[in-house]
Amino acid sequence: MYDTAILIGRFEPVHAGHVALLREALARAQRAIVIVGSAYQARTPKNPFTWQEREAMLRGSLPLEDAARLNVLPVRDYYDEPIWAHAVREAVARLAGPQERIALVGHFKDATSSYLDAFPDWELIRMERQGGMDATTLRDAYFGATPDTVAAALAPLAADIPPATHRLLEQFARTPHYAALQQEWRMLRDYRQAWADAPYPPxxxxxxxxxxxxxxxxxxxxxxxxxxxxxxxxxxxxxxxxxxxxxxxxxxxxxxxxxxxxxxxxxxxxxxxxxxxxxxxxxxxxxxxxxxxxxxxxxxxxxxxxxxxxxxxxxxxxxxxxxxxxxxxxxxxxxxxxxxxxxxx
Incomplete structure (x- = not known):
């Protein structure tokens, strides 16, 4: 049993794969610390939710007794992995004592998972991919809908969307942020489509x-x-x-x-x-x-x-x-x- 298990991600938004990793962290340690990345970015189609909204989704996906063992720490993007890794360590050190046994829960899905190698002194609990969902697929379905069709657009993905996430998505679709982000999402989609047939990405x-x-x-x-x-x-x-x-x-x-x-x-x-x-x-x-x-x-x-x-x-x-x-x-x-x-x- 570890003292602390760390889970790192953007959780934009929280889906069933994230929840499975979080539950594993809580099963392996007395408490879990979730590092929420891109914490202070402006809302964009890739980062539509504030870190506080993502914290609410994470906590809402757990029973109350497990949520009580969860700490959520926001960390900004530094666009420099050594500086970012140092910031993560400093954030964790403010909660975890120097003698604590710490584990890092995660899985290597692609090159973006290389950050897991930045913490060699934390024991890695290597997990297989949990379910077939990824946040990009969820965001594309979401921003391709309308406030009145969100439920139908998300229905094929419902098994991988925790109830707390589903509630927030439906509520958020009624805010001005949703319409503004949809406009951005469409523009970026069309922008990338314009060079999709190039032999190499520009x-x-x-x-x-x-x-x-x-x-x-x-x-x-x-x-x-x-x-x-x-x-x-x-x-x-x-x-x-x-x-x-x-x-x-x-x-x-x-x-x-x-x-x-x-x-x-x-x-x-x-x-x-x-x-x-x-x-x-x-x-x-x-x-x-x-x-x-x-x-x-x-x-x-x-x-x-x-x-x-x-x-x-x-x-x-x-x-x-x-x-x-x-x-x-x-x-x-x-x-x-x-x-x-x-x-x-």
């Missing part, structure tokens, strides 16, 4: 401009899906005959009308960093080159939204940490890299 190259001035950073609010209404740094796809530098300047000008001379921006350039995590964008494999500029104590340049931006604004750097759930894709973590927004894990 790899997209983008640029982003992190422009700092007087301890403010320039942000846009996206005007279109994906990420409509979310905050982002100015940026976009490179054009075929542009360099990365030229694309960065063009996107900055098109989206914000920020009229800082090129020579001034070149002098203010502090770093160019590549962000290439395979899961950083739901549009497909997207590698961005983020250009970090610092204009120091100069007057804040005038900005005006245009092109793909619904709004352009200067935001104090010390406000950003409290805005994490409002950012598009990995843009909060991109800002964190340059500006140090989160405390070290």
């Amino acid at each position: 790899i997209f190259v983008t640029v982003d401009a992190v422009l700092r001035c007087r301890d403010h950073v320039l942000l846009i609010r996206r005007a279109h899906a994906p990420g409509k209404g979310l905050l982002a740094v100015p940026g976009g796809f490179i054009e075929p005959r542009e360099t990365l530098w030229q694309s960065c300047l063009r996107e900055l000008a098109e989206e914000t009308h920020c009229a800082v001379p090129e020579a001034t921006l070149r002098a203010a350039l502090r770093a160019v960093t590549v962000f290439d995590h395979p899961d950083r964008s739901q549009r497909g494999r997207t590698i961005t080159h983020a250009h970090y500029f610092d204009l120091g104590d100069a007057r804040l340049p005038a900005v005006r939204a245009d092109d793909d931006a619904a709004q352009a604004q200067w935001v104090p750097v010390d406000h950003l940490a409290g805005m994490e759930t409002s950012f598009f894709e990995d843009h909060f973590h991109l800002l964190d890299h340059f500006l140090g927004l989160t405390a070290p894990a």
